[in-house]
Amino acid sequence: xxxxxxxxxxxxxxxxxxxxxxxxxxxxxxxxxxxxxxxxxxxxxxxxxxxxxxxxxxxxxxxxxxxxxxxxxxxxxxxxxxxxxxxxxxxxxxxxxxxxxxxxxxxxxxxxxxxxxxxxxxxxxxxxxxxxxxxxxxxxxxxxxxxxxx
Amino acid sequence: xxxxxxxxxxxxxxxxxxxxxxxxxxxxxxxxxxxxxxxxxxxxxxxxxxxxxxxxxxxxxxxxxxxxxxxxxxxxxxxxxxxxxxxxxxxxxxxxxxxxxxxxxxxxxxxxxxxxxxxxxxxxxxxxxxxxxxxxxxxxxxxxxxxxxx
Numbered sequence: 001x002x003x004x005x006x007x008x009x010x011x012x013x014x015x016x017x018x019x020x021x022x023x024x025x026x027x028x029x030x031x032x033x034x035x036x037x038x039x040x041x042x043x044x045x046x047x048x049x050x051x052x053x054x055x056x057x058x059x060x061x062x063x064x065x066x067x068x069x070x071x072x073x074x075x076x077x078x079x080x081x082x083x084x085x086x087x088x089x090x091x092x093x094x095x096x097x098x099x100x101x102x103x104x105x106x107x108x109x110x111x112x113x114x115x116x117x118x119x120x121x122x123x124x125x126x127x128x129x130x131x132x133x134x135x136x137x138x139x140x141x142x143x144x145x146x147x148x149x150x
Numbered sequence: 151x152x153x154x155x156x157x158x159x160x161x162x163x164x165x166x167x168x169x170x171x172x173x174x175x176x177x178x179x180x181x182x183x184x185x186x187x188x189x190x191x192x193x194x195x196x197x198x199x200x201x202x203x204x205x206x207x208x209x210x211x212x213x214x215x216x217x218x219x220x221x222x223x224x225x226x227x228x229x230x231x232x233x234x235x236x237x238x239x240x241x242x243x244x245x246x247x248x249x250x251x252x253x254x255x256x257x258x259x260x261x262x263x264x265x266x267x268x269x270x271x272x273x274x275x276x277x278x279x280x281x282x283x284x285x286x287x288x289x290x291x292x293x294x295x296x297x298x299x300x
Contacts, residue, residue, distance in 0.1 A: 106283035114271035121264035133256035
C-alpha cells in the first residue's frame, strides 16, 4: 500500500514550511534538501499553491510560505485530496473500473471501510502535530531550512 | 493510496476459488474472466501456491483450488503479506529510504499508526466473508466459474 511520491513530497514541503514560518523557502531549496527532481517538486509546490495550502512570491529572495496555520492543515483531509485519483483498487475509481465482480463485490466494501478508517485516523492530526510530536523535529527542520543554499 | 495490481488479482483469484470449492480453475480461465494478462496472472497464482493459499494440479483438466478453508484466509494478514514490499512512504521501507527527516519524523509515525488501523480493520474479515457478504456474490462467482472456457 503506497502513497504517491507526489503526496510524500507535498507532506515534506508542508513540514518544512511549517517549521519556519518567518522564512521563504524556494522549491529549488527544498528539492536540494530532499534530493528530489526539481521539475517534479515544481508540480508539487504548484499544487500546494493552487489548493490554498501555500503562497509563493516571485523574484530574488522570493519563495514559498504556508497560507494557513499548520494547525489548520488537517492530515486526513489533505491526504484524501492528494490521493483522490489513486483508488485503493480499480473498482473504487470514478468510472468503477473494469472488474467484472464490481457490482456485488464483498471485498470492495470491506476495503472501502478499511480505507475510511485509515483516513479517519489521520484526521486526528494536523501538519502542526507532525512537526511537534518529536522534540527534535521542529529544530531539525529549521536547521535544514536555515542551511539551505540560496 | 493504492494496492498493487498484483494484490488486487490475488484477491480476485482467491474469491473465485472460494466460490467453487469443487472445481479446478486454471490461471488462463481466471485471466480471461478478468481480462488480465496471462503472464502477470501466472506470477500471482504462482505466489498463491508458494505461500500455501492455493494448490495446483497439472495437465489436462488440472487447475487451481484453495489449499485452506476460505474462512481461514484472513484478509488483513494476506494483504499485509502482499503489500510487504510496498511501504506507504519511503522511510517505512526495510532500509529506511533516503528521506533526511526520517530519524525524528512526526509524520512517519502517524502514517504508520493509520496503516496499522487499516490492516486491523481488514483482520476482522476472511475471504469467506468477501464471498458471502452480498447475497448474489457467491452465485455470481460460481456462474462465472461455470462458464469459463476450457
